[in-house]
Amino acid sequence: MKKNILIIPGDGIGQEVTTWGKQVLEAIATKYNHEFVFEEAIMGHTAIEATGNPLPEETLEKAKASDAILFGAIGHAKYDNDPSAKVRPEQGLLKIRKELGLYANLRPILLFDELLDASSLKPEVLRGTDILFFRELTGDVYFGEKKRNEDNTFASDLMNYHRYEVERIARKAYEAARTRGKKLCSVDKANVLETSRLWREVVQELAKEYSDVETEHMFIDNAAMQLVKNPKKFDVVLTANLFGDILTDEASQIAGSMGMLASASIGDSTGFFEPIHGSAHDIAGQNKANPLASILSAALLLDIAFGLQEEAKAVTTAVADTLKAGWRTGDIANAETAADKILGTNEMGAKVLE
Amino acid sequence: MKKNILIIPGDGIGQEVTTWGKQVLEAIATKYNHEFVFEEAIMGHTAIEATGNPLPEETLEKAKASDAILFGAIGHAKYDNDPSAKVRPEQGLLKIRKELGLYANLRPILLFDELLDASSLKPEVLRGTDILFFRELTGDVYFGEKKRNEDNTFASDLMNYHRYEVERIARKAYEAARTRGKKLCSVDKANVLETSRLWREVVQELAKEYSDVETEHMFIDNAAMQLVKNPKKFDVVLTANLFGDILTDEASQIAGSMGMLASASIGDSTGFFEPIHGSAHDIAGQNKANPLASILSAALLLDIAFGLQEEAKAVTTAVADTLKAGWRTGDIANAETAADKILGTNEMGAKVLE
Ligand SMILES: CC(C)[C@H](C(=O)O)[C@@H](O)C(=O)O
Ligand SMILES: CC(C)[C@H](C(=O)O)[C@@H](O)C(=O)O
Numbered sequence: 001m002k003k004n005i006l007i008i009p010g011d012g013i014g015q016e017v018t019t020w021g022k023q024v025l026e027a028i029a030t031k032y033n034h035e036f037v038f039e040e041a042i043m044g045h046t047a048i049e050a051t052g053n054p055l056p057e058e059t060l061e062k063a064k065a066s067d068a069i070l071f072g073a074i075g076h077a078k079y080d081n082d083p084s085a086k087v088r089p090e091q092g093l094l095k096i097r098k099e100l101g102l103y104a105n106l107r108p109i110l111l112f113d114e115l116l117d118a119s120s121l122k123p124e125v126l127r128g129t130d131i132l133f134f135r136e137l138t139g140d141v142y143f144g145e146k147k148r149n150e151d152n153t154f155a156s157d158l159m160n161y162h163r164y165e166v167e168r169i170a171r172k173a174y175e176a177a178r179t180r181g182k183k184l185c186s187v188d189k190a191n192v193l194e195t196s197r198l199w200r201e202v203v204q205e206l207a208k209e210y211s212d213v214e215t216e217h218m219f220i221d222n223a224a225m226q227l228v229k230n231p232k233k234f235d236v237v238l239t240a241n242l243f244g245d246i247l248t249d250e251a252s253q254i255a256g257s258m259g260m261l262a263s264a265s266i267g268d269s270t271g272f273f274e275p276i277h278g279s280a281h282d283i284a285g286q287n288k289a290n291p292l293a294s295i296l297s298a299a300l301l302l303d304i305a306f307g308l309q310e311e312a313k314a315v316t317t318a319v320a321d322t323l324k325a326g327w328r329t330g331d332i333a334n335a336e337t338a339a340d341k342i343l344g345t346n347e348m349g350a351k352v353l354e
Numbered sequence: 355m356k357k358n359i360l361i362i363p364g365d366g367i368g369q370e371v372t373t374w375g376k377q378v379l380e381a382i383a384t385k386y387n388h389e390f391v392f393e394e395a396i397m398g399h400t401a402i403e404a405t406g407n408p409l410p411e412e413t414l415e416k417a418k419a420s421d422a423i424l425f426g427a428i429g430h431a432k433y434d435n436d437p438s439a440k441v442r443p444e445q446g447l448l449k450i451r452k453e454l455g456l457y458a459n460l461r462p463i464l465l466f467d468e469l470l471d472a473s474s475l476k477p478e479v480l481r482g483t484d485i486l487f488f489r490e491l492t493g494d495v496y497f498g499e500k501k502r503n504e505d506n507t508f509a510s511d512l513m514n515y516h517r518y519e520v521e522r523i524a525r526k527a528y529e530a531a532r533t534r535g536k537k538l539c540s541v542d543k544a545n546v547l548e549t550s551r552l553w554r555e556v557v558q559e560l561a562k563e564y565s566d567v568e569t570e571h572m573f574i575d576n577a578a579m580q581l582v583k584n585p586k587k588f589d590v591v592l593t594a595n596l597f598g599d600i601l602t603d604e605a606s607q608i609a610g611s612m613g614m615l616a617s618a619s620i621g622d623s624t625g626f627f628e629p630i631h632g633s634a635h636d637i638a639g640q641n642k643a644n645p646l647a648s649i650l651s652a653a654l655l656l657d658i659a660f661g662l663q664e665e666a667k668a669v670t671t672a673v674a675d676t677l678k679a680g681w682r683t684g685d686i687a688n689a690e691t692a693a694d695k696i697l698g699t700n701e702m703g704a705k706v707l708e
Contacts, residue, residue, distance in 0.1 A: 075545065080544065080545065080571065083550075083552070083554040083555045083558070084555065120476055120479040120582055120583050120584070121475055121476070122475070125474040141495070141546075141547065144510070146547075146548040147548065148548055148551075152555070153517040153518075154514065154515070154516050154517070154552075155514065155515055155548040155551065156498070156514035157512075157513045157514075157547045158510055158511075158513070159495055159510060159511045160508065160511075162508050163507040164507070189596075189599075190437050191433070191434065191444045192444060192495075193500075193511045194502055194509040194510065194511050195510060195511050196437075197438070197509065198502065198506070198508075200437040201438065201506070217434065217435075220599075220600055221600050221603035221604075222632075224578065224601070224604040225603040225604055225606055228474055228475070228582055229474050229607050230474070245574075245575045246574055246575050246578045246600060249575035249578050249579040250575075250579055250582060253579060253583050
């Protein structure tokens with residue numbers, strides 16, 4: 001199979017971890033006789049520094065021309081501390097999501113048995129958890145009109161959804177639920193928000209069509225609570241952009257660490273694969289970041305973008321074996337049992353490659 | 355001390371638990387020689403059934419005339435399943451918050467040692483946690499303009515904040531932080547939302563004024579994660595209406611159960627005290643609900659509305675003693691150690707009264 005893959009390392013630890021996602025893809029190509037042609041492009045703070053633009057035209061063109069994109073992370077403390085900054089790294093990420101029509105963000109909460117102890121949740125609460133989030137990614141308050149009045153006394157963001165936006169992601173979630181536990185939980189705030197009421201109406205209609213799947217509706221506040229209380233009860237979770245952002249970060253604690261979670265953003269054309277963690281500038285450049293989320297993102301890329309199930313499986317198994325052998329990065333080490341063998345980013349990446 | 359207290363039981367288990375909050379207030383009045391004059395009023399589904407209006411004019415008048423309000427819960431599955439319902443119980447709660455100017459919602463995460471095991475989080479993660487949430491309560495996407503187009507293909511909610519709204523709640527949070535651990539974490543989504551950028555600017559300005567308090571800014575996705583990962587790191591948490599709704603429900607798992615958490619809504623005039631749990635129609639009328647959140651709401655009422663610290667303390671101590679003696683409602687019982695003595699709502703209420 002011949003494919004073009006665009007690598008966008010982005011900012012902070014994105015640069016360190018994406019190297020390893022890429023090397024794993026190279027190893028797979030060699031082993032399974034595929035030809036993966038790699039290109040690289042800049043985005044975020046890195047791109048602002050180089051060109052003034054968080055998503056340079058060239059990056060967008062390369063993205064559109066590629067068969068799949070492996071992305072790192074975005075963001076920089078500089079902008080976080082300056083709320084009045086007009087140009088921001090995140091604009092690059094939001095724009096590429098919109099331009100590529102990446103409306104469905106899949107975030108599987110994959111639990112490795114070896115990491116049961118790394119979580120702040122009790123092992124018996126976690127064991128058996130297997131959740132697949134479908135987060136809507138190109139609508140909601142993320143993309144609605146933003147206003148600020150001249151004397152800085154007022155600001156607003158428009159939260160909005162079109163029926164077709166809800167329907168297309170809901171369909172994807174239902175299709176996935178059919179191949180899994182046949183349960184779908186749609187999360188909204190329909191007791192307060194009009195957008196949520198539209199959301200709920202659309203899902204209620206589809207529920208009839210997908211009557212083989214059990215549908216539940218849950219308010220976001222309750223969902224944020226249930227996810228900690230009893231994560232096992234969830235199978236497919238379908239939700240809007242903002243609620244999905246919050247719930248999936250929260251759910252990362254089920255998997256032990258943000259450093260373990262990969263995501264796939266899909267839609268009309270090229271798929272976009274990235275860890276759910278951020279650029280973590282506090283540990284950037286220190287060989288401390290966990291490369292597994294990037295490596296698992298590469299696995300999702302093989303699976304979802306190229307349909308290479310066997311190859312994807314080989315990657316996930318390599319990750320599981322490395323964990324089984326006791327190798328850990330700092331974020332997933334268990335402080336109590338000093339038995340873990342703690343590695344840096346590069347050493348961990350190399351272990352998985354082996 | 356002579357005071358008028360309005361009791362609004364509301365819907366579902368609100369009715370069962372509020373009886374016990376009220377009885378505890380009566381017991382305190384007798385013991386400490388106060389005169390509490392009680393009135394009662396309807397709100398929510400109960401009020402819609404009786405009058406067609408979730409917040410009848412009479413209830414609002416009684417509320418304004420009272421010195422403090424003890425509220426139960428609101429909501430009914432009927433409306434949740436019917437997103438197109440025009441009249442909804444929640445409108446009553448939102449309207450009374452707005453009419454009474456209850457802009458600051460205080461939600462203390464009070465951890466009883468006896469309940470360390472009732473949580474899905476590990477005891478060592480929980481131990482020592484003591485968080486006070488300040489949730490803004492009369493602004494945000496809750497109260498912005500809502501739209502739905504005629505053919506039901508589009509819906510929107512306006513998320514918005516005025517500078518003065520952010521400032522007044524931030525001041526309350528900073529004042530509280532000064533009397534506690536001197537740390538304030540302000541939660542927003544400033545990398546995406548304009549309202550959050552305004553929020554952050556205002557807090558940054560106040561941070562200079564309250565330089566004896568250590569200020570941290572955190573994105574909501576990260577906060578939802580950190581709250582599970584390491585709740586101990588938080589002292590005072592300041593956030594907007596929607597984010598506060600989500601985070602405090604999530605944080606209820608720190609206290610073991612939603613059934614344990616009380617809240618105080620304060621602002622320009624009469625204070626409003628309520629459990630953070632909902633109307634839980636699935637267990638309503640079955641003598642199963644945990645009355646402790648209502649009883650602890652009564653304690654907050656005594657403390658915050660009337661400045662009766664000693665009396666408030668007596669209530670909290672009675673709750674702690676009851677837990678120490680091994681008494682539990684179903685929601686806070688530990689399934690593993692069958693040692694707990696499980697009680698119904700009424701028996702638990704009576705135990706605390708003793
Ligand atoms: C960086 C930020 C804009 C982004 C988001 O909120 O979508 C991130 O948190 C994510 O979840 O991918
Ligand atoms: C009932 C609902 C409108 C309410 C809210 O979202 O504010 C509730 O969840 C709460 O937290 O008091």
